[in-house]
Amino acid sequence: MDISNRTVFIAGGTSGIGRELARRFAAAGSTVVVGGRRTDLLDELAAEGFATVPVDVTDQDGVDRARDTVLAGHPGLDTIVTMSGVMLLExxxxxxxxxxxxxxxxTNLLGTIRVIDAFTPHLIGRGTGTIVTVTSGIGFLPFPPMPTYAATKAGVHAYSEAxxxxxxxxxxxxxxxxxxxxxxxxxxARLNPKALDLDAFATEVMDLLGSDxxxxxxxxxxxxxxxxxxxxxxxDALVAQRSQALAMLPSRR
Known part of the structure; x- marks a missing residue:
């Protein structure tokens, strides 16, 4: 895709990967609208020059209101990124x-579907556009302390294929x-020295998104x-290795 001339809505883009991708799209020349639940973070992004909209992806009415707000201000919207998600131990x-x-x-599965459903008619009506779903390596190689997170990301992968x-x-x-x-x-970074650097990760992602x-x-x-x-x-060997992290659960200590 041409990342330099898009109008992008990032649901769940107030922090982390979503926030960095918002900045990268904007730096490339695209218009970016960021959605999220935390008004303080939305205010920070607004101060950077981003359009923002409050949205809780677990609330259908809230998702519909966010869609209406986004499309009213950006009728040329052509890209949706579904970043919203939670990672919780179980x-x-x-x-x-x-x-x-x-x-x-x-949040992770139904929230993704709500956002996609809200904007799909608009994109189909335009006859062009891109939906970027966000899954996880954990959807393909489970991290046992987060079983439902793994299941939801595997579900979003299958949903994306369909x-x-x-x-x-x-x-x-x-x-x-x-x-x-x-x-x-x-x-x-301190807790997981193997985690990728955010800046390097975002650079690689934008290069790949910009492929044709x-x-x-x-x-x-x-x-x-x-x-x-x-x-x-x-x-099997990697799941067994990752199962050692079950020791982090309070009941296993």
Missing amino acids: DLRDPAHFDTARKTVD LRAQLDGTGVEVCELVPPAVATTGEQ PTPREVLVKGVLTHRWAERDGTY
């Missing part, structure tokens, strides 16, 4: 984990961004081990 031995599972599904097939011929393309662990703060044709999956080098673990015969 102990599956404790039935109380279900509330966490429900919140994760409602969405691409259903939108074939409409002019709307579907691109799946698959991040590995990315250090979006200094604290995260737009890749079906945006896979930075750091996520290839996750994405192709089953194909490469490393899956």
Whole structure:
């Protein structure tokens, strides 16, 4: 895609990867609208010159209001990025984990679907556009302390594949961004020394998004081990290795 001349809405772009991608799209020459729940972060982005809109992807009416606001101000909108998500620990031995599972599904999977549904008629009506879904390397290589997170990201991957097939011929393309662990703060870098540097990750992502044709999956080098673990015969060993992190659950200490 031509990243220099887009009108982009990033749902869940107030922090982390989403915020950095907003800045990269803007620096490339695109117009960016950022949506999110935290008004303080929206205010910070507005001070940087971004258009902003409050949105909670777990609230259907709120998503519809955000869509109407975005399209009223930016009728040429052609790109949707579904960044909203939560990463929460769960102990599956404790039935109380279900509330966490429900919140994760409602935000990561259903929230993604709500945003896509809200904007798909507009994009089809234009006859062109791009939907960028955001999954995770964990959707292909589970991280056992976050089981429902892994399940939702695997679900968004499958949904993206089906969405691409259903939108074939409409002019709307579907691109799946698959991040590995990315250090979006200094604290995260300290806790996970293997996490990718945010700046380097964003540079690689924008280079891939700018390819022609737009890749079906945006896979930075750091996520290839996750994405192709089953194909490469490393899956069982890597899951066993990652299962050592179960010690971080309070009940396992």
